[in-house]
Amino acid sequence: SNGLPPAIAKDEDPFDFYFTSFGTLSHFNNEQCVKIIADICRHAPEHAIFMGDWLGRYSYEWQDLWHHPVEEEYFMDYRISYIYPEEERAIADVASFPLKLVCREEVENIIDKASQESGIEIKPLLFFDRSLFIGRHLDTGDYNKHCPKLRAPVNALFESYVRTDLESLLVDFVPRQGFDHLNNFFEMFFMSSNTLVKHTISMLDGYDYETGELKVIPEILPFYPKPLKEAIDTVRRVMEGVGWVKWGDVRANVIETVLGYALRKLETDLQPGTGMGHGLFGIFEIRK
Known part of the structure; x- marks a missing residue:
C-alpha cells in the first residue's frame, strides 16, 4: 500500500469518521500502516475519529503462535479452512494469505509514528478485543488443537425454538x-x-x-x-x-x-x- 488512493486523498471531501473492518490493517506491514494512518490525518478535517482494526496477537485461536517475539512484526499464514465442512478440511485445497498479528503496544507505536509523520495529534480513546469466545478458528483448531468448538452452540442460543x-x-x-x-x-x-x-x-x-x-x-x-x-x-x-x-x-x-x-x-x-x-x-x- 502507498497510503490512501488519490481518488480519496485528493478528490473526496474530509470525513468525520474513518474506519476499517475485517482486520484490514493486518494486511499491511507497520510502515504501510503508518503511511495509511498519516494520510488519513492529512485528509481529515480539524476534528475526526479514526477506528482501526487488526488481528490480535494473543487470541486463544492461535495459541501455537504466541511465542513469536513482540518486538518483531509477525505475519501468520491465515487459512480459510473454516469455509469447508470439518470432514473436508484435511483434503481441501485451502487458500491462505499472510495476516499480521499485533498487540496493543505495537498499535500504539504505529499511531505514534503516524502522528510524527503527519505532524497531527492522534489521541487514543479506546482499545478493545473482539471475539474472544467465537473467533473463526476456534472451530478449526488449525493453530491450537485444544480449541473448543463454540460457534455452533453460541449461535444456537439465538435460534428460536431450539x-x-x-x-x-x-x-x-x-x-x-x-x-x-x-x-x-x-x-x-x-x-x-x-x-x-x-x-x-x-x-x-x-x-x-x-x-x-x-x-x-x-x-x-x-x-x-x-x-x-x-x-x-x-x-x-x-x-x-x-x-x-x-x-x-x-x-x-x-x-x-x-x-x-x-x-x-x-x-x-x-x-x-x-x-x-x-x-x-x-x-x-x-x-x-
Whole structure:
C-alpha cells in the first residue's frame, strides 16, 4: 500500500469518521500502516475519529503462535479452512494469505509514528478485543488443537425454538507453558464464562415454567468478577420474570437468548484491549 488512493486523498471531501473492518490493517506491514494512518490525518478535517482494526496477537485461536517475539512484526499464514465442512478440511485445497498479528503496544507505536509523520495529534480513546469466545478458528483448531468448538452452540442460543445443549458451551482451557500472563487472563475469562453457564444450567434444573420459580439459586461467590456477578443476576431475574409467558418455548426463545447476550456482555466487560481476541480495535481522535 502507498497510503490512501488519490481518488480519496485528493478528490473526496474530509470525513468525520474513518474506519476499517475485517482486520484490514493486518494486511499491511507497520510502515504501510503508518503511511495509511498519516494520510488519513492529512485528509481529515480539524476534528475526526479514526477506528482501526487488526488481528490480535494473543487470541486463544492461535495459541501455537504466541511465542513469536513482540518486538518483531509477525505475519501468520491465515487459512480459510473454516469455509469447508470439518470432514473436508484435511483434503481441501485451502487458500491462505499472510495476516499480521499485533498487540496493543505495537498499535500504539504505529499511531505514534503516524502522528510524527503527519505532524497531527492522534489521541487514543479506546482499545478493545473482539471475539474472544467465537473467533473463526476456534472451530478449526488449525493453530491450537485444544480449541473448543463454540460457534455452533453460541449461535444456537439465538435460534428460536431450539434448545441448546448448554454443556457444549463449557471450555476446558489448556494453558501454554511459559506464558503466565496470558494463561492467567484466559483462565479467569473461561472460568467466568463457565460459571455463568453452570449457574444457568443449575437454575434451569427444576425450573417451574408455569410460575417462573427457581428451586435452585446457586451462590454468587464474593471473588467472582463484577461483570460475572451482574451476568448471573441478569439471567436469574429474567428467568424469574418470564414464567407467566405461555407462548412458545420460553427457554429456547427467551432464556437462552438472554444467556447469549450475557456471554457477549461478559466478553465485552472482561476483555483488556491488548490483543487477546480475534480482532484488536483502536479508536482514536484526530485533532489539528
